[in-house]
Amino acid sequence: MRLLIHNMLSSNIKGVINGFPLRIEVDKVEEKQVDFDAAFLRKMFHKIEWKALLDAALTLGYAELPEEAPDSSVLESDEFLQKFHHALLELDLEEGALVCPETGRKFPVTKGIPNMLLHEDEV
Amino acid sequence: MSSKIARIDLVSSHPEVYEPCDDSFALVDALLSDRTNLLDFHPRLCMEVGCGSGYVITSLALMLGQETTGVHYIATDINPHALQVTSETLKAHGVHAELIQADIASGLEKRMAGLVDVIVVNPPYVPTPEDEVGQEGIASTWAGGENGRRVIDRILPVADRLLSHKGWLYMLFLTSNNPSEICLQMKDKGFSARIIVQRATEEENLLVIKFWRDSPVQADTNGMVTTTKTEPFMAMGSLGSLFSRLSFWRSDNSSC
Numbered sequence: 001m002r003l004l005i006h007n008m009l010s011s012n013i014k015g016v017i018n019g020f021p022l023r024i025e026v027d028k029v030e031e032k033q034v035d036f037d038a039a040f041l042r043k044m045f046h047k048i049e050w051k052a053l054l055d056a057a058l059t060l061g062y063a064e065l066p067e068e069a070p071d072s073s074v075l076e077s078d079e080f081l082q083k084f085h086h087a088l089l090e091l092d093l094e095e096g097a098l099v100c101p102e103t104g105r106k107f108p109v110t111k112g113i114p115n116m117l118l119h120e121d122e123v
Numbered sequence: 124m125s126s127k128i129a130r131i132d133l134v135s136s137h138p139e140v141y142e143p144c145d146d147s148f149a150l151v152d153a154l155l156s157d158r159t160n161l162l163d164f165h166p167r168l169c170m171e172v173g174c175g176s177g178y179v180i181t182s183l184a185l186m187l188g189q190e191t192t193g194v195h196y197i198a199t200d201i202n203p204h205a206l207q208v209t210s211e212t213l214k215a216h217g218v219h220a221e222l223i224q225a226d227i228a229s230g231l232e233k234r235m236a237g238l239v240d241v242i243v244v245n246p247p248y249v250p251t252p253e254d255e256v257g258q259e260g261i262a263s264t265w266a267g268g269e270n271g272r273r274v275i276d277r278i279l280p281v282a283d284r285l286l287s288h289k290g291w292l293y294m295l296f297l298t299s300n301n302p303s304e305i306c307l308q309m310k311d312k313g314f315s316a317r318i319i320v321q322r323a324t325e326e327e328n329l330l331v332i333k334f335w336r337d338s339p340v341q342a343d344t345n346g347m348v349t350t351t352k353t354e355p356f357m358a359m360g361s362l363g364s365l366f367s368r369l370s371f372w373r374s375d376n377s378s379c
Contacts, residue, residue: 005197005221008234020234034219037193043167047238107230113206113222116230 011100021052022098128182135211141264153319153331166240174198177209184218196220
């Protein structure tokens with residue numbers, strides 16, 4: 001699971017008001033090389049919750065992102081885009097869990113696939 | 124890998140995962156016939172709901188290219204075996220999609236709303252007794268309840284929510300799903316519709332319909348939804364005559 005997906009997922013358990021961002025528990029991380037595409041990054045930048053990406057990247061062991069949410073002027077910087085690219089697309093959570101920030105319920109991640117299915121009493 | 128669609132001999136399998144069949148081929152043929160438009164459209168995020176063997180999402184990724192062309196793929200399925208098989212099928216073709224075990228798009232609906240440019244769906248469309256819907260195992264890949272609409276009717280509002288303002292939806296139906304009624308419902312949400320592929324097999328009359336946002340739909344201050352542009356709904360006339368034609372038309376396609 002790439003952090004792009006982590007930034008799109010939230011806990012939708014019945015009654016949960018703020019299910020985002022899911023906290024990450026790491027058992028295994030892989031880095032996979034992905035072709036760089038600046039146009040995609042510039043488009044996605046505005047949709048990404050910076051703090052969620054920053055914390056997720058830190059949890060996966062990548063500390064190169066700026067702490068403060070950058071404004072869109074950084075999109076002209078190749079150095080920034082490379083780091084953003086790496087955090088968003090190249091860090092892969094292979095094994096671990098995503099934890100609902102409100103209930104602590106764990107959504108397991110197995111072979112890179114998060115299981116977002118709810119139990120009957122959570123729907 | 125130069126081929127434009129997935130190779131059947133490279134599609135992985137599992138006893139509890141639906142294998143590519145006439146419906147899957149019809150959906151991929153529809154995407155292939157619309158490939159030029161898709162390339163012009165230049166989608167960023169493409170998604171398949173219910174990816175099964177991975178045949179369709181792999182074919183789409185081969186058709187449109189991967190990260191070098193700036194297209195990213197996401198596929199969901201409720202069945203963990205399907206996701207494993209899809210993962211193997213993608214890998215065998217050297218393409219990538221992010222996989223999520225979900226009920227339609229559970230967990231994604233909030234944050235991914237309005238972000239997906241293309242959604243493809245081969246839903247469980249077979250009319251069955253209601254209690255067969257959503258059972259574990261392979262039956263969930265086809266069991267559609269009354270008129271085959273149980274799952275279809277849950278997917279359509281999710282697709283509406285996830286699709287970007289210019290988003291396209293490709294969905295497979297049987298004539299017995301009453302697709303003309305579905306097109307009317309989608310029209311109310313601001314979508315136009317066109318039949319891309321029509322195919323009669325020995326057992327089924329299949330249709331692939333493409334929906335796209337045509338009229339900008341705006342919510343006014345009272346929360347009432349109004350359609351600002353009212354163009355004649357092009358597909359409806361042809362749908363009616365098509366359905367009557369289909370009932371007389373048999374191809375010599377063999378069933379699976």
